[in-house]
Amino acid sequence: MKSLGQQIVAEFYECDCEVLNDPQQIEEIMCDAALAAGATIVTKTFHTFSPHGVSGAVIIAESHLAIHTWPEYGYAAVDLFTCGDTVQPEVAYRVLKEGMKSRRASTMEMKRGQLEVVGELTHKPVELKQAV
């Protein structure tokens, strides 16, 4: 099914807690991931929380990458949102997994903006009398 965007929802467990709590490293890993995937970075913002945790987003020409880390749980939530065919989000995923030293991770892929499906389903199902 065609869609405007593609989103990989990634869960990184059992990461290196020190990496997760280092805003500079997290920003570097996120930018490395974007570039390795073939994306063009246009702007970014990161924030360090007290007492711990980093949140940030990298806006790319092909959408965005967002991260939230919970160093106390060794967990990071990452969203890789892309559009077009030039970016390889699975490459970004691997860079992130390696960079945060995650020993267990999972992904889920979603299609976003399925105009063909949602936008054009204006017809009604075949009526019973026609189907018989």
Next chain:
Amino acid sequence: MKSLGQQIVAEFYECDCEVLNDPQQIEEIMCDAALAAGATIVTKTFHTFSPHGVSGAVIIAESHLAIHTWPEYGYAAVDLFTCGDTVQPEVAYRVLKEGMKSRRASTMEMKRGQLEVVGELTHKPVELKQAV
């Protein structure tokens, strides 16, 4: 099931195309949505694409809101990622829907970082002989 974060994936169709293509309005609506939901904005970044489209992220103390708009399709993809119980993402959703004048929208809710489920499922199911 307990989780570290909650994410509402929202699809806004049939929006006002002029709003979707106005970076200032999109930024305002996103910030209004965050504040109305009870979130604390810590940083934000927005980018306008050529020939059209706006992408942006608002990092809140309780995670983030991210948006991508396709004015040519009247469509916007929004992610509302929150943690804790103080933010009401459904309020943000309503502010966004009204602000972009979306006539058709859908949401999907995801739990992120389900440590209890994924991290602690180390036991085996009850064995057959015990169950009988």
